[in-house]
Amino acid sequence: MRQLEGPRLIVAMDFNNAEDCLKTAHQLSPQDCRLKVGKELFTACGPQLVEQLMTLGFDIFLDLKFHDIPNTTAKAVAAAANLGVWMVNVHAAGGRRMLEAARESLSGYAETPLLIAVTVLTSMTESDLADTGVVASPENQVLHLANLARDSGLDGVVCSAREAQQLKQTCGKEFLLVTPGIRPVSAQADDQRRIMTPSEAVAAGSDYLVVGRPVTQAPDPSVACRDILASLPGARR
Numbered sequence: 726m727r728q729l730e731g732p733r734l735i736v737a738m739d740f741n742n743a744e745d746c747l748k749t750a751h752q753l754s755p756q757d758c759r760l761k762v763g764k765e766l767f768t769a770c771g772p773q774l775v776e777q778l779m780t781l782g783f784d785i786f787l788d789l790k791f792h793d794i795p796n797t798t799a800k801a802v803a804a805a806a807n808l809g810v811w812m813v814n815v816h817a818a819g820g821r822r823m824l825e826a827a828r829e830s831l832s833g834y835a836e837t838p839l840l841i842a843v844t845v846l847t848s849m850t851e852s853d854l855a856d857t858g859v860v861a862s863p864e865n866q867v868l869h870l871a872n873l874a875r876d877s878g879l880d881g882v883v884c885s886a887r888e889a890q891q892l893k894q895t896c897g898k899e900f901l902l903v904t905p906g907i908r909p910v911s912a913q914a915d916d917q918r919r920i921m922t923p924s925e926a927v928a929a930g931s932d933y934l935v936v937g938r939p940v941t942q943a944p945d946p947s948v949a950c951r952d953i954l955a956s957l958p959g960a961r962r
């Protein structure tokens with residue numbers, strides 16, 4: 726069985742400038758967490774900031790949720806591999822040919838990032854899905870897209886921790902589950918809808934917890950980070 730190493734907490738660095746991002750990064754430790762660079766930060770600061778964060782010793786999840794024609798997606802994933810990131814994601818809804826092209830684009834690399842597919846965003850409810858023409862519960866749609874991602878050779882999916890138990894049973898223990906929508910008991914849900922606490926998420930089978938605002942907007946991000954780690958069951962934090 727694949728042995729997961731390193732921290733399971735991924736802090737979403739959703740900032741609009743390098744200064745605030747680096748200030749928070751210096752308050753956190755690569756021993757405690759990995760960092761996620763998403764659309765806001767990458768659009769504002771580009772690959773140079775990703776490199777700076779890696780120089781500080783952090784593993785980087787590049788969360789740009791690529792969703793495009795197979796050729797464009799494959800080349801974007803290869804560009805992420807060239808940057809040396811630890812994890813990169815695409816949208817499962819891009820379909821089988823796009824997912825397989827993304828997987829194939831990593832075949833020439835000695836060290837490849839983990840390739841993960843976004844299923845149904847954790848901000849979405851059944852009625853949000855219906856607005857897009859998808860007539861399914863989030864649970865069923867996540868399961869459907871997770872099976873597609875696994876069959877296309879991806880390493881795992883982004884989903885809500887609420888779906889984790891079912892996905893571990895269906896897709897297997899090795900298939901990685903990366904779960905945003907994590908909220909400590911006292912935190913606000915914000916725009917998230919399918920949420921769980923950190924300890925519930927780990928108990929449900931989540932491999933990696935993505936937490937943004939509850940850490941980055943806390944008076945002391947390092948304390949918020951350590952509080953989350955202390956709340957987790959089991960030895961591996």
Ligand SMILES: O=C(O)c1cc(=O)[nH]c(=O)n1[C@@H]1O[C@H](COP(=O)(O)O)[C@@H](O)[C@H]1O
Nearest residue numbers: 737763788845846847883905935936937938
């Ligand atoms: O792919 C993601 O990381 C992602 C997928 C998803 O379904 N839901 C989701 O919230 N995210 C990201 O996870 C982070 C969650 O941030 P907070 O809601 O502040 O904890 C944000 O950076 C989102 O872009």
